[in-house]
Amino acid sequence: MSLRLSTVILPYRRWHEGGRAAWTRAEQLGLHTAYTYDHLSWRTFRDGPWFGAVPTLTAAASITDRLRLGTLVTSPNFRHPVTLAKELISLDDISGGRVTLGIGAGGSGFDATALGQEPWTPRERADRFAEFVPLLDRLLSEDAVSYEGDFYSAHEARNIPGCVQRPRLPFAVAATGPRGMRLAARFGQAWVTTGDPKLYESGTPEQSIQAIRGQAERLDDICAEVGRDMTDLDRVLLTGFTPDRDGPLQSLNAFVDFAGRHVELGFTEIVIHWPIADSPFAADEKIFEQIAMEAPAQLR
Numbered sequence: 001m002s003l004r005l006s007t008v009i010l011p012y013r014r015w016h017e018g019g020r021a022a023w024t025r026a027e028q029l030g031l032h033t034a035y036t037y038d039h040l041s042w043r044t045f046r047d048g049p050w051f052g053a054v055p056t057l058t059a060a061a062s063i064t065d066r067l068r069l070g071t072l073v074t075s076p077n078f079r080h081p082v083t084l085a086k087e088l089i090s091l092d093d094i095s096g097g098r099v100t101l102g103i104g105a106g107g108s109g110f111d112a113t114a115l116g117q118e119p120w121t122p123r124e125r126a127d128r129f130a131e132f133v134p135l136l137d138r139l140l141s142e143d144a145v146s147y148e149g150d151f152y153s154a155h156e157a158r159n160i161p162g163c164v165q166r167p168r169l170p171f172a173v174a175a176t177g178p179r180g181m182r183l184a185a186r187f188g189q190a191w192v193t194t195g196d197p198k199l200y201e202s203g204t205p206e207q208s209i210q211a212i213r214g215q216a217e218r219l220d221d222i223c224a225e226v227g228r229d230m231t232d233l234d235r236v237l238l239t240g241f242t243p244d245r246d247g248p249l250q251s252l253n254a255f256v257d258f259a260g261r262h263v264e265l266g267f268t269e270i271v272i273h274w275p276i277a278d279s280p281f282a283a284d285e286k287i288f289e290q291i292a293m294e295a296p297a298q299l300r
Contacts, residue, residue, distance in 0.1 A: 002300040003259060004269040005292060006033040008072055008238070010042075010276060011051040015059055019051070022274055023060040027067040029292040034060065035072035035102060035271065038079075041110045044279065054087045061095035068098045072238060072271065073174045073192065075106030076125070076132045078115055082157045085139035088169060089159055097164035102192060103136075104174035105129035126179050127151070133173070133183045140168035172236055176215055178222065185223045190234035190269070194241035203243040209261055212237070216265050236269040237262050240281060248272075249283040255291045256298050263299055 007026055013019040026034040038053035057069045092099045105125045112119040131149045138145050139159055147154045163169045170189035175181045184191040196211035223230040248258035259270050273281040275288050
């Protein structure tokens with residue numbers, strides 16, 4: 001199977017001032033999926049414009065026909081499974097069944113305290129995630145759900161008519177630890193990684209490859225434990241957070257070399273950030289478009 005090349009379009013521009021154009025261009029370039037981040041605000045963009053993920057994806061669905069759409073990623077930090085399920089079913093319907101839910105445990109950034117709560121510990125994030133994903137799976141697959149958990153509840157929650165995609169829209173589960181990987185193996189149609197965050201500042205590309213290989217091998221072991229066919233689980237690399245940083249987007253050849261090394265590890269989809277000037281995701285737009293149009297054919 002050839003590599004799928006996708007992008008992340010950050011929701012920092014007003015729809016009629018450049019936001020719309022990026023989504024239509026992503027479809028024209030033949031990219032597989034265009035994702036967006038599902039945050040209330042994010043890192044260096046905190047004090048500037050930032051729009052909601054679901055309304056943005058809904059607007060994108062109305063101006064595209066073939067492009068898949070998704071979050072990368074949604075987390076429990078400010079989401080509840082019951083209300084999220086209703087929004088996702090609506091979005092899947094509007095898009096004609098083109099939505100993928102990227103989902104992760106969340107972090108300690110701005111989303112963690114925006115609702116006024118204390119940030120959760122890593123253990124509590126993992127505990128919540130372990131309850132969030134199975135409940136969301138049920139809500140998107142069943143007409144009526146009741147559930148009482150330690151963190152989340154649902155009382156006769158109705159989700160009729162359900163997703164266009166059956167039995168529900170796909171989950172792409174972001175995880176680097178064993179608990180998250182087990183959720184990916186049990187409920188995911190894809191597994192997502194950004195690499196090893198400990199290597200971002202001072203690691204080397206070679207160390208990053210080794211770390212990602214180790215993650216992939218752990219996932220293989222967990223799939224075997226839970227009886228999941230590992231070849232049935234797509235593997236997605238979100239770029240921009242490895243020691244290479246923006247190196248792969250310097251040229252078509254640089255990207256093909258970078259992507260090829262990860263394809264050898266079993267990755268089926270690589271996601272690159274849509275260029276944003278004067279940001280960590282700055283890149284030459286012409287080179288970006290060349291990569292989008294030409295790289296997949298070289299990686300078959």
